[in-house]
Amino acid sequence: MFGTIRKHQTWLWAVIITLTVISFVIYFSPYSKMNSGRPAKENFGSINGQKISRQQYVNAYREVDLHYFLVANPGHWLGEDKRRTEQDLDRDIYNWLLLVQKQEQLGVHASDEAAAEMARRLMRPFERMGVTSPTIFIQKVLEPHGLQVADFERYVQHFMGLQELINTFGLSGGLVTPQEARSLYERDHQEIAAEAVFFSASNYLAEVSVTPEAVTQFYSNRIATYMIPDRVQVSYVEFPVTNLLAKAETDLGTNVNELVQANYDRLGTNLSALFPEAKTPEEYKDRIRERVIRDRALADARSQANEFAHAVIDNPTAGAGAFAEMAKTNGLTVRVSAPFDREEGPKDLEVGPDFVKTAFALTQQEPVAGPLVGRDAVYVIAFNNQIPHETPPLDQIRDKVIADYKHTQAMAMARQAGTGFYQTLTNGLAQGTSFTNLCEAAKLMPVSLPPFSISTRELPTNVENLVSLNQLKQAAFSTTPGKPSTFQPTSEGGMILYVKAKLPIDTTKMEADLAGYVLNLRATRQQEAFNDWLRKEADKGLRDTPLGRPQQPPPAMGTPAKT
Numbered sequence: 201m202f203g204t205i206r207k208h209q210t211w212l213w214a215v216i217i218t219l220t221v222i223s224f225v226i227y228f229s230p231y232s233k234m235n236s237g238r239p240a241k242e243n244f245g246s247i248n249g250q251k252i253s254r255q256q257y258v259n260a261y262r263e264v265d266l267h268y269f270l271v272a273n274p275g276h277w278l279g280e281d282k283r284r285t286e287q288d289l290d291r292d293i294y295n296w297l298l299l300v301q302k303q304e305q306l307g308v309h310a311s312d313e314a315a316a317e318m319a320r321r322l323m324r325p326f327e328r329m330g331v332t333s334p335t336i337f338i339q340k341v342l343e344p345h346g347l348q349v350a351d352f353e354r355y356v357q358h359f360m361g362l363q364e365l366i367n368t369f370g371l372s373g374g375l376v377t378p379q380e381a382r383s384l385y386e387r388d389h390q391e392i393a394a395e396a397v398f399f400s401a402s403n404y405l406a407e408v409s410v411t412p413e414a415v416t417q418f419y420s421n422r423i424a425t426y427m428i429p430d431r432v433q434v435s436y437v438e439f440p441v442t443n444l445l446a447k448a449e450t451d452l453g454t455n456v457n458e459l460v461q462a463n464y465d466r467l468g469t470n471l472s473a474l475f476p477e478a479k480t481p482e483e484y485k486d487r488i489r490e491r492v493i494r495d496r497a498l499a500d501a502r503s504q505a506n507e508f509a510h511a512v513i514d515n516p517t518a519g520a521g522a523f524a525e526m527a528k529t530n531g532l533t534v535r536v537s538a539p540f541d542r543e544e545g546p547k548d549l550e551v552g553p554d555f556v557k558t559a560f561a562l563t564q565q566e567p568v569a570g571p572l573v574g575r576d577a578v579y580v581i582a583f584n585n586q587i588p589h590e591t592p593p594l595d596q597i598r599d600k601v602i603a604d605y606k607h608t609q610a611m612a613m614a615r616q617a618g619t620g621f622y623q624t625l626t627n628g629l630a631q632g633t634s635f636t637n638l639c640e641a642a643k644l645m646p647v648s649l650p651p652f653s654i655s656t657r658e659l660p661t662n663v664e665n666l667v668s669l670n671q672l673k674q675a676a677f678s679t680t681p682g683k684p685s686t687f688q689p690t691s692e693g694g695m696i697l698y699v700k701a702k703l704p705i706d707t708t709k710m711e712a713d714l715a716g717y718v719l720n721l722r723a724t725r726q727q728e729a730f731n732d733w734l735r736k737e738a739d740k741g742l743r744d745t746p747l748g749r750p751q752q753p754p755p756a757m758g759t760p761a762k763t
Contacts, residue, residue, distance in 0.1 A: 245745035303361035310360040373729030374722040391651040391703040399618040404610040431539040433585040439501040448496035505571035505578040523582040550575040614693035
């Protein structure tokens with residue numbers, strides 16, 4: 201089924217063969233707190249009878265991280281996603297290991313030419329940030345995240361092998377007849393004309409009666425919701441980007457003009473999306489120039505922070521005291537953050553989830569971490585304080601409890617009004633009274649919605665502030681034209697949707713769109729068929745891994761969008 205293609209070891213990097221890449225952040229090193237995360241287990245289990253070594257697990261971890269950054273959620277590393285649990289990460293790693301094993305068993309390898317082209321496609325989105333060569337890609341993308349050339353080479357080979365597996369085991373899903381495609385297009389693009397009546401809690405707040413007894417009872421029943429979670433404070437040294445902009449511009453010298461022109465030429469029609477405030481070529485180039493200089497300054501700030509962090513960690517008495525002493529020696533100011541929790545993060549610093557995750561991992565034994573990149577600065581942080589969770593007494597948060605009580609009562613009133621009007625509406629429509637007249641009699645103002653279909657991606661803001669698009673679609677396409685939906689509770693109160701009619705399909709537009717629609721449909725079906733195959737393989741192959749029971753495969757691992 202598969203032809204084995206000779207794999208070359210230096211498919212991309214011949215032009216920089218003399219470059220020695222030294223990563224300051226190595227997984228499992230003494231500085232492991234200075235990267236975005238690391239596997240900690242020792243027993244890695246086996247896949248289809250083949251024992252998984254620690255190095256294989258580490259390699260898979262790095263490849264999954266690269267895949268997340270380059271394809272699954274471009275521009276974001278795994279450690280920045282708060283929603284992903286340790287179990288999610290393990291699932292992704294073991295599924296990746298399973299897929300790598302399948303590639304090896306089937307002899308799936310990419311040629312050096314194909315791998316080089318894929319590497320260029322993966323790097324292309326970073327050109328707007330000045331990443332215009334493999335050397336810069338190493339310095340600005342791989343090296344700061346503790347990755348090396350070998351990690352990227354290995355990822356590209358396995359990513360291309362994944363595409364081959366998808367093409368093979370998802371083949372059956374790509375079979376779509378013209379008749380089926382036309383029918384599905386009509387289903388997805390059939391527009392509906394509808395009106396909605398919204399029942400918002402805010403309209404009932406004035407009717408809520410507040411008594412001390414009711415507030416006390418409300419607080420007692422929901423005391424757990426007022427608990428303040430565990431919090432931390434960190435000492436930190438900040439390396440602002442603004443302090444290094446002038447140096448970055450000087451260091452770039454005349455090269456900055458070449459970078460600006462190269463990025464301007466490559467971005468083309470994407471310029472307006474990236475810099476909507478710019479109108480002329482000169483303004484676009486000014487914005488690109490600012491971005492190139494800022495990125496260089498950020499890299500310099502990270503380098504300075506990295507040097508400081510190592511100086512502290514290498515100190516024999518590394519700790520909070522050494523952190524403060526080293527900062528003083530280097531003329532740096534140590535500040536202390538306000539207390540923050542895992543969910544909200546620090547309000548006095550513009551940082552991402554990786555900062556928060558790292559801060560909560562600090563201990564007296566491993567008290568220092570960094571560099572951590574924020575929006576306008578790079579940080580090195582040290583353990584300062586842990587504040588255990590607590591529940592404030594009612595008198596301390598009475599105003600908040602009263603506001604919550606009023607909102608809860610107003611929400612109940614809104615939903616009661618909506619349920620009552622639904623009965624009035626169905627009775628009135630059955631007797632021949634129009635929807636408009638029934639709303640007018642109830643002193644309600646219906647909202648006329650713009651036509652929408654299953655494929656609609658957004659609605660006017662004033663509508664989506666009241667109901668989610670998915671909930672609106674679900675109500676609309678499960679309701680017979682000429683009838684109202686049942687009362688639909690929403691986050692703001694509730695809604696009744698009156699479906700007036702299904703609108704005719706625009707056949708001219710359908711004929712123009714159909715070819716592209718079929719391609720997307722086949723790709724989706726193919727991915728679904730592949731995922732079904734992967735579930736079955738995971739059921740058999742991952743039984744002897746720490747996952748224990750079979751897990752769901754990771755989200756679709758398709759090819760990057762063409763640029």
